[in-house]
Structures are given as C-alpha cells and as structure tokens.
Amino acid sequence: MSSGSHTVITAKAIASLPPVDGAPESEPLVRGSSGWRNVRVYGVLIGLIIIWEILGRSGLFEPIILPSFSEVLQAIYTSAMHGDLFLAIGWSCYRVFMGFGLGMLLAVPLGVAIGWSRVCEDLFDPVIEILRPIPPLAWIPLSIIWLGVGFKSVLFITTLGSFFPILVATISGVRNVDKRMIEFARTLGASTSQILLKVVIPAAMPQTFVGMRIAVGFSWMVVVAAEMISVKYGLGWLIWKARFSFDTATVMAGMGIIGLLSVIMTKAMGYLESVLFSWKKGIVKG
Amino acid sequence: MTMESAISVRGVNKVFGGFQALRNVDLDIRQGELHVFLGPSGCGKTTLMRMVSGFEYPSSGRILHNGNPITGPGPDRGLIFQEGVNFPWRTVRRNVEFGLEMKKLPKDERRRTAQKFIDLVGLTDFASHYPSQISGGMKQKMALATALANDPDALLMDEPFGALDAQTRSVMQRELLRIWSEANKTIIFVTHSIREALLLGNRISLFKTRPGEIAKIYDLDQELGKRNVDRGSTDRKLVDMEAEIYRVMQEAE
Numbered sequence: 112m113s114s115g116s117h118t119v120i121t122a123k124a125i126a127s128l129p130p131v132d133g134a135p136e137s138e139p140l141v142r143g144s145s146g147w148r149n150v151r152v153y154g155v156l157i158g159l160i161i162i163w164e165i166l167g168r169s170g171l172f173e174p175i176i177l178p179s180f181s182e183v184l185q186a187i188y189t190s191a192m193h194g195d196l197f198l199a200i201g202w203s204c205y206r207v208f209m210g211f212g213l214g215m216l217l218a219v220p221l222g223v224a225i226g227w228s229r230v231c232e233d234l235f236d237p238v239i240e241i242l243r244p245i246p247p248l249a250w251i252p253l254s255i256i257w258l259g260v261g262f263k264s265v266l267f268i269t270t271l272g273s274f275f276p277i278l279v280a281t282i283s284g285v286r287n288v289d290k291r292m293i294e295f296a297r298t299l300g301a302s303t304s305q306i307l308l309k310v311v312i313p314a315a316m317p318q319t320f321v322g323m324r325i326a327v328g329f330s331w332m333v334v335v336a337a338e339m340i341s342v343k344y345g346l347g348w349l350i351w352k353a354r355f356s357f358d359t360a361t362v363m364a365g366m367g368i369i370g371l372l373s374v375i376m377t378k379a380m381g382y383l384e385s386v387l388f389s390w391k392k393g394i395v396k397g
Numbered sequence: 398m399t400m401e402s403a404i405s406v407r408g409v410n411k412v413f414g415g416f417q418a419l420r421n422v423d424l425d426i427r428q429g430e431l432h433v434f435l436g437p438s439g440c441g442k443t444t445l446m447r448m449v450s451g452f453e454y455p456s457s458g459r460i461l462h463n464g465n466p467i468t469g470p471g472p473d474r475g476l477i478f479q480e481g482v483n484f485p486w487r488t489v490r491r492n493v494e495f496g497l498e499m500k501k502l503p504k505d506e507r508r509r510t511a512q513k514f515i516d517l518v519g520l521t522d523f524a525s526h527y528p529s530q531i532s533g534g535m536k537q538k539m540a541l542a543t544a545l546a547n548d549p550d551a552l553l554m555d556e557p558f559g560a561l562d563a564q565t566r567s568v569m570q571r572e573l574l575r576i577w578s579e580a581n582k583t584i585i586f587v588t589h590s591i592r593e594a595l596l597l598g599n600r601i602s603l604f605k606t607r608p609g610e611i612a613k614i615y616d617l618d619q620e621l622g623k624r625n626v627d628r629g630s631t632d633r634k635l636v637d638m639e640a641e642i643y644r645v646m647q648e649a650e
Contacts, residue, residue, distance in 0.1 A: 291482045294452060295540075299496035299547050300472030309498070313486050390486045390527040 178360040183367065186360035195344070200368065202345040203338065206262075207330045210269020214326060218274045219319060222281025223312060239278065247272040247333045251340055265337040265345075272333035273326035280322025284315030317388050324380045331373050403428045403551055403583040404449055409458035411444055411609075418444045420608040422458070426551075426585065431577055431625060433598035434587045437646065441609025442587050442602075443555055449585060450476050450553050463550065472496060475544030477554040481536030483528045489539050490515065490524040496547030514542040517576060534565040541576065551583040558593070567630075570596055574626050591642050595621070595635050596628055603642065613645065 160180050166172065167179025174182065190196040224231040225239075247268050254264045288311050296310045338347025346365050353361035402425035411419040419441040426432045434442035447453040448460055451470040460467045462474065470476075483492050493511040502510075515524050518538040523531055528539065537557055544552055558566045570593060577584055588594055594601050598617050605612040618624055621634045628635060 289482065291478050291480075292484065294470070295476060295478065295482045296484075296495070296499075297470045298450060298472065298474060298476040298549075299543065300499045301495075302499070305499055309495075310484065313484070316486075388486075390529060 175357050175359050178363065182360045183363045186358070186364040187368070190349070190361060190364065196349070196364075196368075198344060199346045199349040199365075200372070203331075203334055203347070203369075204372070206265050206269055206334050206338070206345065207327070210266055210334065211273045211323075211326060211330045213266065214270045214273030214330075215277055215323065217270070218277035218322075219281055222278045222319070223285055223307075223315070225278075226282040226285025226315070227307060227311060239275075243275050243279070247329070248336050251337060255341055260341045262342060264341045265334065268337040269330050269334050272329040273323075276325040276329055277319065277322040280325070281315060281319045284318030284322075285311055287318070288314045317384075317391060320384055320387065324377065324384065327376050327380055328373060331369065331376070335369060401428050402426060403430070403463060404585070405459075405461040405464075406445070406449075407459045407461070409445070409448065409455040409460060411441065411448065411453070412456045417608040419455075420610050422609075422611055424602060424611060424614075426583060427599075429581055429583055430599045431574075431584045431586060431597055433594040433601045434585060434604060435589065435591065435594040435601050435642070436604030436609075437589060437606055439609075440604035440606045442604045444609065446553050446555055446585055446587050449551075450474055472500075472547050473550045475547060475549035475552045477537070477540050477544055477552065477557045479556045479559045481528075481533060481540050481557075481560075483536060483540060483543070485528045488525050488527055489520055489531065492528065492539055493542045493546050495543055500547075510546050511542075514546040517545070517579065518542045518572070532565070533561055534569055537561070537569060538572065541573075545576070545580055545582070549582070551585065554584060554586045556587055556589070559588070566593075573597065578626055591639050591646075592630065595639055595642075596630060597625055599625060601642075603645065605646075615642070 164180040167177055167182065187196065221235070225235050250268055250271055254267045258264045258267055292310060292314060293306055296306050301309065335347035338345035339351040342348060346369055350362050350365035353365065404426040406422050406424040409419060409422040422445060434446060436442045444453060448455055449467065451467050451474065484495060490511055493515055494507045497507040497510055515521055518541055520535060520538055520542065523535060528536055558569050561569060574597065586597055595617065600617060601615040602611045603613045603615065604610065620638065621628065621632065623632065
C-alpha cells in the first residue's frame with residue numbers, strides 16, 4: 112500500500128514538472144493526464160478568482176478595500192470603452208520598447224567590447240561594478256533633476272532597467288566563448304575582426320538573449336514605477352490616478368493588465384528565442 | 398611517398414614555468430606522411446603538436462614548415478580537436494565553408510568546394526543539419542571536411558577519436574585512411590592508443606614522460622611490411638608490435 116501511494120506521488124511529481132524541450136514522450140506515462148493537467152494548471156487561479164468574487168460580494172469588505180472580481184472586470188470594460196486604457200497600454204508599451212531598444216543598443220556593443228578586450232574591461236569594469244547594484248528606481252530623483260518630469264526621465268529609467276541585464280549577459284557570453292572555437296577559426300585563416308564578427312558575437316548571442324529576456328521584465332517593472340512619478344498617461348499613471356479617486360477596482364484592473372502584458376511579452380521572447388536559436392536543441396541521431 | 402620533410406623539429410625544448418615539458422626534440426615529418434605522436438598523458442605530444450600549429454612557441458630550438466619557421470597559426474596547417482569543435486549556429490555546409498568564407502571566396506565557389514569535401518567525408522545527406530543534430534562521429538567528419546576544404550598542407554589531429562565509442566572509432570580510423578589516401582595530406586595524429594597508432598601511422602614517434610622526449614621512432618610501413626591502408630587489427634606482426642611498444646612504454650615509466 113505504502114509503495115503504491117509512493118508510486119502515485121512520484122508520477123504526479125513527474126507530471127507536474129514543466130515540459131522539457133523535445134521530450135513529449137514523458138506525457139503518456141500518466142494516463143488522461145492532459146485533462147487533469149489543465150485542472151491543475153488553471154484550477155488554483157480560477158479557485159482564487161471565485162473566492163475573491165465571493166469575498167467581494169459578501170459585504171465583509173468595503174469596495175474600496177476589496178472590490179469583487181466582476182467589479183474589476185467592469186472597471187477594465189469602462190476604462191477600455193470610455194476611458195484611456197488603450198492609450199495607457201500604448202504609452203507604456205511604447206516606453207518599454209524605446210527604453211529596451213536604447214538599452215540594448217548601448218549594452219550589446221559595450222558588452223562585446225568589455226568581454227573581448229582586456230583594455231576595455233580595465234577601463235569600464237570598476238564603473239559598472241559600482242553602478243550595477245543601484246536599483247533603477249533610485250535614479251528617479253536624479254533623472255527628474257537632470258531631465259525634468261516627463262518622457263525623457265522615464266526613458267532614462269527604462270533604459271537603465273534594461274541596460275545592465277543585457278550588458279552583464281553579453282560580457283559573460285563573450286567571455287565564455289570556447290577558446291578552442293577561436294583557435295579553430297584561426298587555423299582556418301580568420302583574422303581578428305573576422306573572429307569577433309563571425310565567431311565570438313554569434314557564439315555569445317544566446318546568452319545575450321537571456322539578458323534581453325530578463326531586461327524586458329525589468330523594463331516593465333521600472334516603467335510602471337517611473338510613470339507613477341513623472342509622466343501623464345501609461346499604466347502606472349492610470350493606477351496612480353485611480354488611487355486618488357479611491358477607485359480600487361481600476362487600480363486592480365491596471366495591475367492585472369500589467370501582469371497579463373508581462374506574460375505575453377515573456378512568451379513572445381521565449382518564442383523568438385526558440386526561433387533564433389533553433390540550432391541549439393537538436394535530435395542527436397546515432 | 399617522397400622523402401622531403403614537411404615539418405622539421407630541430408633541438409626543441411619547451412619549459413612551462415620551470416617544468417620541462419619537452420627536451421631536445423629532433424624530428425622530420427615527411428611530405429604526405431601520416432605521422433603518429435604516441436605516448437601517455439603529460440609526455441608533451443600535444444605540446445609539440447600545438448607548437449607545430451603555432452599556438453605555442455619553443456623555449457629553444459626551431460620548428461620549420463616547408464623550410465620556413467612557424468610564427469603563428471595559419472591556414473596552411475589545419476587543426477582538429479578531440480571534441481569536434483565546430484560553429485554550432487552554422488549548418489554542416491556552412492561549417493565546411495567557414496575557411497573559404499574567411500578568404501572571401503565567391504559564394505558559388507564556396508558551395509562547390511564545400512560540397513566536394515562534404516561528399517568526401519560522407520555527409521552528403523546531412524549538409525543542411527546543424528551540428529546538434531548529428532552524432533559525435535559525424536561532427537569529427539565535419540571538422541575534417543572543414544579543415545580539408547581550406548586546403549592546408551598539413552593536418553594536425555589532437556586525439557580526434559578519443560571521445561568516440563569503440564565501434565565509431567574503428568569506423569573513423571578506416572575513414573581517415575581513405576580520406577588521407579585521397580586527399581594526399583601530411584597528417585600529425587596524436588593519440589595514446591597503441592592500437593590506433595599501429596593501424597594508422599606510416600611512422601610513430603613514441604614519447605616518454607619526465608622529461609618529455611621522443612624515445613623511439615618506428616617506421617611501420619617497413620617493420621609491419623604493410624602500408625597503413627592495408628593493415629588489419631589482427632595482423633600477427635601488428636599484435637606483436639603492440640606488445641613490444643607496450644613494454645617499451647612500461648620501461649620508460
């Protein structure tokens with residue numbers, strides 16, 4: 112009996128692990144698992160929403176403390192139809208893309224330079240080591256003093272938020288390029304610039320991309336906070352503004368949308384990664 | 398086979414921070430020869446090969462390639478590593494084209510040359526695969542094709558089949574002999590397997606450790622009375638010689 116229940120637990124534990132790339136054959140191990148899997152995956156989420164709805168409607172809490180789920184949906188609908196929800200999403204996305212793009216444009220070349228050249232490493236490493244641990248949000252006051260309240264300030268903060276994750280990942284990607292790969296290229300006649308362009312940079316790209324994935328998440332966190340403080344429009348501003356009118360439902364609506372957008376972006380990055388670096392995972396034959 | 402020497406090693410010593418890795422090495426590797434460096438780990442065989450490739454320099458003495466001193470790595474000496482180093486983001490075809498691309502050859506010429514060597518090593522059906530999609534033996538064939546497509550004078554192979562299973566290894570040894578006899582290159586082949594050395598080499602340089610020296614040079618074509626392409630691993634003379642070399646290696650310890 113005890114060994115039987117042990118087997119069941121093990122099977123469950125295995126089934127609940129995230130699917131490993133190219134290992135779909137593990138699924139038929141647990142019969143009828145896909146139906147149960149959906150229950151497991153979405154069950155807790157739906158359960159929490161139901162409890163939330165019940166609590167919200169129970170009258171135990173003021174709506175300003177805990178509006179029900181349906182009231183939050185209503186708030187999303189209202190601000191989508193009659194308010195500026197889409198404008199807010201558009202602005203936030205725009206700022207994230209701009210900040211992320213700028214951060215990437217600065218971090219990738221600098222990261223390659225630092226990872227590749229001892230001189231660049233000596234020049235920039237100490238500065239980076241000191242600046243890197245400072246949270247981007249701690250820069251907000253300074254950015255307002257320097258750049259004023261507005262788009263430039265938010266762009267600065269968002270750029271910072273994506274700059275360091277990409278930089279650090281690129282440096283380590285370049286440093287970790289297999290030495291023998293470089294030697295192989297040299298025996299094939301590659302010049303130093305060819306080694307950099309044709310070997311080191313492509314070899315480091317997967318790791319740079321990991322940094323980019325982290326940077327997207329960072330940019331979202333940072334943009335919302337920056338918007339609360341220094342601009343009009345955007346999801347952060349939407350939340351902040353709703354707080355002043357004690358519109359808790361809209362606050363929660365904004366938060367939920369930020370969560371959803373982050374999930375979508377992360378999935379998109381994951382998809383992009385699997386397309387760009389499809390050469391990494393392969394079926395090893397024979 | 399002509400007797401001119403492709404690579405001449407003259408009184409080479411190599412010291413790494415007080416440790417004498419090689420002492421007084423003199424060696425002539427003939428044009429078109431398959432020359433095996435055989436010895437236990439730490440005997441300096443890889444060090445000597447890396448000096449021929451140009452990634453290390455002798456502490457004293459000289460190494461000449463076709464009469465010219467070696468000053469660094471170059472496309473005239475192709476290198477093959479143990480683990481089949483490659484460029485994993487490139488397909489087999491684009492890997493094989495790598496050296497030609499560095500020379501900035503036109504695309505159709507790269508294609509043609511690469512195809513010739515992909516066919517030579519038997520990877521015709523895998524030209525559009527990525528390295529992660531092919532086996533270890535195939536990766537080594539690909540590395541071989543990559544090096545050969547660049548048309549080097551000499552190929553330097555550092556325990557190239559060491560990471561392969563026994564079956565694949567013996568297939569690869571036969572393949573190498575076939576490719577060597579077709580491509581007509583000078584090859585330095587580093588191994589610690591006596592059997593592999595006896596099956597492949599025209600000659601063997603047997604290294605000993607502490608300090609690293611060449612203990613003996615065997616002319617296998619003469620002593621075994623068979624060219625390397627015709628040898629079998631159960632030939633009487635080959636088995637006897639394996640025992641002898643094993644004894645010499647034991648005594649050198």
